[in-house]
Amino acid sequence: MDDEKVFIAELLNPKTRETAFRQLVARYGKPLYNHIRTIVLNHDDADDVLQNTFIKIFRNLENFKGESKLFSWMYRIATNEAITFISQRAKKLGLSTEEAQQKAILNLKADDYFEGDALQLKLQQAIAILPEKQQLVFKMKYFEDLKYEEISEILGTSVGALKASYHHAVKKIEEYIVNN
Known part of the structure; x- marks a missing residue:
């Protein structure tokens, strides 16, 4: 056992x-x-x-x-x-x-307790504009460095869908940071 x-x-x-x-x-x-x-x-x-x-x-x-x-x-x-x-x-x-x-x-x-700088605040603002699922996937992958398989078990979503969500989230965050 x-x-x-x-x-x-x-x-x-x-x-x-x-x-x-x-x-x-x-x-x-x-x-x-x-x-x-x-x-x-x-x-x-x-x-x-x-x-x-x-x-x-x-x-x-x-x-x-x-x-x-x-x-x-x-x-x-x-x-x-x-x-x-x-x-x-x-x-x-x-x-x-x-x-x-x-x-x-x-x-x-x-x-x-927040130790971030202006860029960290901008990142948080960018994350906040994402749909809830993309926010969760991005935070779990980016901040917590969880594997897609772990996120899949936690959220009950396929690994493929998670990878797509993460990709879309990254693109939207990059766009937000560049344009704001």
């Missing part, structure tokens, strides 16, 4: 669940935070979404079927939580999702 299957068995066993879940949080907290942060942009928002993600993971461990890797399953939950957060925030502010993302980008300058 491989390590992941043993770890999943520990997560599902009521006697070892709490300890195994602490290990899961320690192992995946930072990568999941970074993934969420690329989507929601703000540090405090990313922390909130990360907490919600781990709550959802904990509550749904019994539903994990092992059809994908644990990593992919958790990233899918984190991605959905981040997208839901953005949609809810936009709705609360009476804005479209795109307008809410543009507002979040403007707020990046004031975010103490």
Whole structure:
């Protein structure tokens, strides 16, 4: 039995669940935070979404079927939580999702945890004009250096479609940066 299957068995066993879940949080907290942060942009928002993600993971461990890797399953939950957060925030502010993302980008300058320069802000603005799927694919590939196969498992999309999305995203971003 491989390590992941043993770890999943520990997560599902009521006697070892709490300890195994602490290990899961320690192992995946930072990568999941970074993934969420690329989507929601703000540090405090990313922390909130990360907490919600781990709550959802904990509550749904019994539903994990092992059809994908644990990593992919958790990233899918984190991605959905981040997208839901953005949609809810936009709705609360009476804005479209795109307008809410543009507002979040403007707020990046004031975010103490943002270490980027003017070019990084321009890149974020360019990413924000992309359709949601292209944004996700670009961020996962560019910022997180995930393989297309991993992104495919997370988003439930074919590798070919992901490559096309990434290519289109890069072209649109290049065009935006050159023209703005």
